[in-house]
Amino acid sequence: MPRKISWFTGGILMALLILFTFSIWGADRPIGASTYVPYFAGLIFGLDPEQYEYMKEIEAAGAWEGVMLIGAFLGGLFMSVFVTKTFRFSVLPALWKERKNHSVASRLFWSFTAGFVMIIGARLAGGCTSGHFLSGASQIAVSGLIFGGITMATVIVTGRLFYKKKGE
Amino acid sequence: MIDRFIHMFEIVGAEGHGGILTVLFIGFVFGAIIQWSRVDKFEKIAGFAMLTDMTVPKLLFFAIGLASIGLYFMIEAGYAHYHVKPILLGGIVIGAILFGIAMAIFGKCPGTGPISVAEGRIDVLVGAIGGIFGGLFFTWAYPWLKTIMGPDYGSLTLPELFEGYESTVVLIYGVALVIVAFAIPNIEYLDPEDHEEKAEI
Numbered sequence: 001m002p003r004k005i006s007w008f009t010g011g012i013l014m015a016l017l018i019l020f021t022f023s024i025w026g027a028d029r030p031i032g033a034s035t036y037v038p039y040f041a042g043l044i045f046g047l048d049p050e051q052y053e054y055m056k057e058i059e060a061a062g063a064w065e066g067v068m069l070i071g072a073f074l075g076g077l078f079m080s081v082f083v084t085k086t087f088r089f090s091v092l093p094a095l096w097k098e099r100k101n102h103s104v105a106s107r108l109f110w111s112f113t114a115g116f117v118m119i120i121g122a123r124l125a126g127g128c129t130s131g132h133f134l135s136g137a138s139q140i141a142v143s144g145l146i147f148g149g150i151t152m153a154t155v156i157v158t159g160r161l162f163y164k165k166k167g168e
Numbered sequence: 169m170i171d172r173f174i175h176m177f178e179i180v181g182a183e184g185h186g187g188i189l190t191v192l193f194i195g196f197v198f199g200a201i202i203q204w205s206r207v208d209k210f211e212k213i214a215g216f217a218m219l220t221d222m223t224v225p226k227l228l229f230f231a232i233g234l235a236s237i238g239l240y241f242m243i244e245a246g247y248a249h250y251h252v253k254p255i256l257l258g259g260i261v262i263g264a265i266l267f268g269i270a271m272a273i274f275g276k277c278p279g280t281g282p283i284s285v286a287e288g289r290i291d292v293l294v295g296a297i298g299g300i301f302g303g304l305f306f307t308w309a310y311p312w313l314k315t316i317m318g319p320d321y322g323s324l325t326l327p328e329l330f331e332g333y334e335s336t337v338v339l340i341y342g343v344a345l346v347i348v349a350f351a352i353p354n355i356e357y358l359d360p361e362d363h364e365e366k367a368e369i
Contacts, residue, residue, distance in 0.1 A: 006367040007223045010205030011230030011349065017201065018235040021194050022248040027186035030251045031198065033279030038303030043172045045304060054310040063179035064191060069282050071195020076283030078196075079203035086206075086362050089288040093210035093275065094361045099218060110273050111291045115281075115298030116305070118270035122278055123306045124317060125263025126253050129277040133228060136253055138235040140326040140341055143253045147264045152225070154268025159217025162273055166220065 003084050018138055029064070030135030033072075034122035036065035099163040199283045206364070208283040210275030211357045217272035221357040226349050233345030240327075240338040252323040259317030 005013075020026040039062025041047070042055045049055040080087040091104050100106070122128040125147050127136060133151075136144020181188050202208050207224050215221030242248040271277055274295050276284055281299070284292040306313065326341065327334040358364040 002367065002369055004365070004367040005201075005205045005369055007205065007226035007230065007349070007354075009367070009369050010201055010207065011227045012234065013197075013201045014227065014231035015234035015238065017194065017197050018231065019238045019242060019248075022239055022251075023242060024247055024249075027191060027194060028249060029185045031194070031279075033277075037278055037299050038307050039176075041300045041303035041307060043169055043176070044300065046169065046172075047304075047307060052307050052310070054307045060179060060183055063176040064183065064185055066176050067180045067188060067191045068195035068198070069279075071192040071197075072199035072202075072279070073195075073282045073286045074192075075196035075199025075201075076203040076208065076286035077199075079200045080287035084203060084206070086203075087287050089290060090361070091290045093214075093289075093291070094359050095211040095215055095218075095220070095357060096275075107291050108294045111295035112298035114270040114274035115276075115295030116302040117266050118274060118276075118278065118295075119299040119302030120306050121263045121266030121268075121270060123263070123303070124259045124313065125267060126256060126259060126317075128267065128279065129228075129271075130279040132253065134232065134235075135251070137232045138239050139250055139252055140236055140338065141252045142321075142324045142326060143255045143260060145326065146255065146257075147260050147267075150261060150264035151268040151271065154265050155217045155272045156219065158269045158272035159214065159219065163214075163218050166218075 001083055014134070018134055022135075022138075027064075030131060030139075031068070032061065032065055032127060032131035032135065033069060034065075034119065034128035034131065035061045036069050037119045038123060039063065039066055099166070198279070199286070202280055202283050203287065205367075206362075208276070208280040208287070209359065209362075210284075210289075211359050213277070213280065214272060214275035215357045217275075220355065222352050222355050226352050226354070229345045229352070230349035233342045233349060236345070237338060237342035240335065240342075244335075250325070252325055254323050255321035256317045257319055257321060262316065 021031050035058050047055050049059055092107055132144040132147040137148055177188055180191055212221050212223050216224045276292055281292055281296050327337040330337045
């Protein structure tokens with residue numbers, strides 16, 4: 001089996017998975033992947049859905065995505081160990097070292113902060129790359145197109161401001 | 169906590185959006201495709217932010233272009249349904265800006281995060297813990313936050329704006345995205361630490 005697939009093969013497979021998930025033979029719902037995070041926060045910290053309005057609102061979607069993401073974790077683990085053979089413990093990504101710094105503390109600080117902000121952003125917007133982009137833009141939903149356009153622009157602007165230029 | 173974890177499976181089993189095994193299968197394939205095409209990597213997502221790796225936008229545009237056409241005809245035939253998210257304008261604009269900033273710095277999104285953790289990335293695990301606290305904060309602050317999420321302009325799709333020409337709009341949109349996917353330069357940052365090479369297929 002090849003150790004890596006291209007954007008082309010990956011795109012076809014992802015399109016087929018989106019269609020299967022939407023179909024009545026699959027889950028009859030879109031793929032989503034950010035509601036599970038506050039849902040897991042609720043499980044870990046024992047937040048009572050009767051007391052927290054948001055917990056009650058997301059209970060069904062959060063549970064579905066929670067189970068799906070357990071599957072995604074297992075799929076990622078299987079592929080990284082047996083097919084792409086890329087499993088290894090690491091802290092600093094190669095490109096971070098090249099364009100930011102060699103500090104473990106800096107990477108962990110920014111990871112934690114960005115993870116925190118990311119979930120607040122996704123839940124304010126009501127979706128993420130999966131819900132708004134893969135699923136939303138596939139339905140040509142206006143909400144998904146607005147989210148996708150603003151996110152892509154912000155990603156590129158942040159990339160320009162946050163990292164060093166190539167060869168600097 | 170264990171009770172609630174088991175209850176999570178009970179909710180999915182009772183919900184009618186695919187059985188537990190189907191949902192696990194969808195997740196497994198989702199994780200496998202993303203890990204196999206390596207788009208869970210920092211080098212691919214933050215690499216897009218730095219414009220040194222275009223795999224992510226190429227894959228996304230291509231997948232969405234193909235899926236949009238397929239999905240439209242599946243819905244027309246009754247094999248799928250629309251699940252359109254509402255246009256909560258304040259929430260989407262503020263949320264997308266925060267999300268974009270975080271995505272460029274973290275080099276992950278909520279779907280690719282767990283897949284990266286599964287290949288041994290400690291920094292992503294720390295970011296995921298940050299995410300859990302973000303979810304906790306959001307849940308706690310929701311009664312206030314929801315006041316800035318509106319106004320709600322309802323659920324709308326682009327083809328609905330062109331009554332009578334829906335299928336034409338879908339075809340133009342789908343084909344345009346596929347063309348964009350091919351037109352984006354095929355540049356890639358090959359990670360020396362992963363001994364990464366260009367994919368053959």
